[in-house]
Amino acid sequence: MxxxxxxxxxxxxxxxxxxxxxxxxxxxxxxxxxxxxxxxxxxxxxxxxxxxxxxxxxxxxxxFIESTLEDKPFAIELAFVTDDVGDLVQKATSLGAVLVAEPKKKPWGQVVSYVRDLDGFLIEICTPVEM
CATH class of the missing domain: 3.10.180.10 (2,3-Dihydroxybiphenyl 1,2-Dioxygenase, domain 1)
Incomplete structure (x- = not known):
């Protein structure tokens, strides 16, 4: 296993x-x-x-290739699921995250936003996917 x-x-x-x-x-x-x-x-x-x-x-x-805010993010992300994307994006950016994409509703109903952390790693902040 x-x-x-x-x-x-x-x-x-x-x-x-x-x-x-x-x-x-x-x-x-x-x-x-x-x-x-x-x-x-x-x-x-x-x-x-x-x-x-x-x-x-x-x-x-x-x-290894280091992650920095000066370079484009790697083609990988961490995804954190929340019921309130806007509030979590605001909290993260107030603590130093860099906004990449404002919250946007996807065709399947999920709300998604992107920020980068202090070292430039890409974080998706999203609502759950409704099936």
């Missing part, structure tokens, strides 16, 4: 990223290493984790 356990973002400052996601989205801190180079948040079924870019270099000897 395989279970999707973690999404790990390589960030400049683990503590700062943890605090942003706690304050912007209400996730609870699960763990931060004593070295402050790795941390986890309780987000539901899958753990959202952060590792320092320095730890990333140690783990990936050939390096």
């Amino acid at each position: 395989v279970k999707f356990g973690y999404t790990i973002l390589y960030v400049e400052d683990v503590e700062k990223s943890i605090e942003f996601y706690e304050n912007a989205f209400g996730f609870a801190r699960k763990f931060v290493s004593p070295e402050n180079d790795y941390g986890e948040l309780n987000t539901g079924g899958t753990t959202l984790s952060f590792a320092s870019k320095n730890l990333g270099v140690q783990n990936l000897e050939d390096g």
